[in-house]
Amino acid sequence: MWLYSIVTYAHFISVFILFSALIVELSIIKEEMTENNFIILKRANVLIGIFSGLTIATGLLRMYYFGKGPNYYLSNPLFIVKLSLFAITGLLSIYPTIQFNKSKNLETKITKLEHFKAVQLILKVELVLFLVIPLLAVFVAKGIV
Secondary structure, three states: OHHHHHHHHHHHHHHHHHHHHHHHHHHHOOOEEEHHHHHHHHHHHHHHHHHHHHHHHHHHHHHHHHOOOHHHHHOOHHHHHHHHHHHHHHHHOHHHHHHHHOOOOOOOOEEEOOOHHHHHHHHHHHHHHHHHHHHHHHHHHOOOO
């Protein structure tokens, strides 16, 4: 019972931190940014990577060891949609990461973020998808198909 609670808590916290790091990224990006802005962006991006992995790991533990079993989850179409949305957000996050890392060697105090509008839009789409995923999780937990 304790291990179940700890894994569940770790899963929820990792999702919250992941969402928070996305909010930080969206809040800090500007078309023209300072070196400090890029440092914060890169740190938030590292958090996204770490807590995406933790979310996946704890989710798998919950599915295989502490939940209703993989047959239950994998036979529910909403669970497949939920996993797909998570994968899509992961794929979407590649482009902003590339743009943030392009600015490694800042020669001036203020650097223009390439493709600012595209990066901003992708971050907004990721946040919207992350708002849908917990709703789907609730439906799956309640057996709604």
